[in-house]
Amino acid sequence: MSDVNKLEDRIRDLALETLKDVPKDFIFDFDLPPNKELGDLSLACFSLAKTLKESPDSIASKIAEKLKVENDLIEFAEAVGPYVNFRFNSEIFINAILKEILEKEQDFGSLKIKSKSDKYIIEFSAPNTNKPLHLGHLRNTLLGNAMNNLFIRNGVKSIKLNLINDRGIHICKSMLAYQKWGDNKTPETENKKGDHLVGDYYVLFDQKAKENPSLMREAQELLQKWEQGDQDTIHLWQKMNHWAISGIEETYRRLNISFDKVYYESEIYKTGKDIVLKALKKGLCEKLPDGAVQINLEPYGMDKKILIRADGTSVYVTQDIGLAKLKYNDFKPAKSIHVVASEQDYHFRVLFKILEIFGFSWAKNYEHFSYGMVNLPSGNMKSREGTVIEIDDIIVEMESLAKGEILKRNPNVSPIDLSGRSKIIALTALKFFFLKFTPAQEIKFNPEESISFEGATGPYLLYAYARIQSVIRKAPVNRIDPKDINLANLQEKEERELIKNLFIFQKILAKSMTEYNPAILSNYLIRLAQLFNVFYHKHQILETGNEKLLNSRLSLITAVAWVIKNGLDILGIETLNEM
């Protein structure tokens, strides 16, 4: 329990003393007031009014009266209609926030809160080994990674899981095209990342198949050969998969993304079929005349669904059934979250319903984290038509843009700094762009306009952080000691605004997690950096001529930097000390 939370709890207790008949676990609606002058925090009385059957205005004034009496904690309290606005005693308030943050700052790496025993699985990214990762994967991967970090930071154990789709008809398409037209090319001979080389043949297949439909049948034959273990086919598959997976792993490294556990579909695709066959014996599915196995979901408002084809092969949902069981066996998660775009909403409704029908009680812990698709101005991205933006390409392009921006401002930067900074700035701009949208929103990605280094962007946050580091470097004291803060010094309204917003950092993290929405954190960080820039512009930090004020303001900006760094860290973004 942090000191910050204790403040709210004390307000709560005081209010409860005044109000009879309110359950002890009642959740109070604390929020920042809309206007700077109103106070540090406000309490909305609407839900209290419902519980007490009394008007919110009169409850608000009762609470305000009570808070006015308790003057060790509250400096000022006032009922404004149905709201109680109050200002904390400065010393207590700032102590609670700044000390808490500064103490953590001194031990930056070990912030992770003690874990509960519950364990979550977050499954995301899901690359296919027939093409490079594109912007759709990027959004997916960044969301999954950020959610994992939010869980951990909120004290929940979380496992990052990736399923590599390395078999199936789509894989055989690129294999067939390579067999026919590959000419023994390799990533080395072509000086090309393996995933990009494989992707070229996937696109080529689609072009050729338009003129020659029989290629599709050949690809199916290749899949059958693969399933039968045909040596040549397996060798080709291994060779091309190795190229593709190496390339994909390289992209993950560039993005700074890692996984705790990776499943390969080729290793697990049979488990789902076994489960379905057992369910068939129990009478939970039916066998069609041609031998296919089907489940009837019509009683649940969905269509009938084939689970095993007449030729005995399994479909997509069947493999997901198998994976679901496997994940349960391996981890017994309290929650298992699939991060998958909204185009598969129906697929997951079907999957979860089937798991329920099959009697898996753990199925209720499985969730689909749905998010909107990434589109280009020209429409949807389609790999096989080559109308995609690949992650590797966009990173290169953005690094070059970032270099230009750096040189524009600092022509004498050393080549090493130029390269290091441009990498981080480019990645920051890219990642933050994808994480500032509410997940449910579709993203229209316009390469010319979407990526910017100014305004509400990742680099804006980096810049605020670097400015703070620069001030701290120039400060006469090289270490902030929490015990030396003279709290009463921070009375400017810009300072108070910053402190109020630092106060809600933990709440923002909790809200981002429970709503599965990293954009709440992203938007909060922008707001905080904006407030810092206003403060920075208006008030001197180093040249105040007042030792105590200097120390207080250094403490304040250190705390702001700490929150920005931690927030960005959760979003999977590194910071820079100089820009």
Add this chain to the structure above:
RNA sequence: GCCCCCAUAGCUCAACGGAUAGAGCAUCAGCCUUCUAAGCUGGUAAUAGAGGUUCGAUUCCUCUUGGGGGUACCA
């Protein structure tokens, strides 16, 4: 046809059913001999339409219009 999601300023996005609907971009007017101007200050500008529920609706419900997705023995 049926199902799901979305619609806020010229553009891209915010806003637990609550206080004066906020930002960024663009545009116009300003601010670098002062801790990094990737910044700051100010101006212009919005809830698609019609009903309903509520003390109160951008938010919830119904319909209309306009977008996107799904409805495979593809993944």
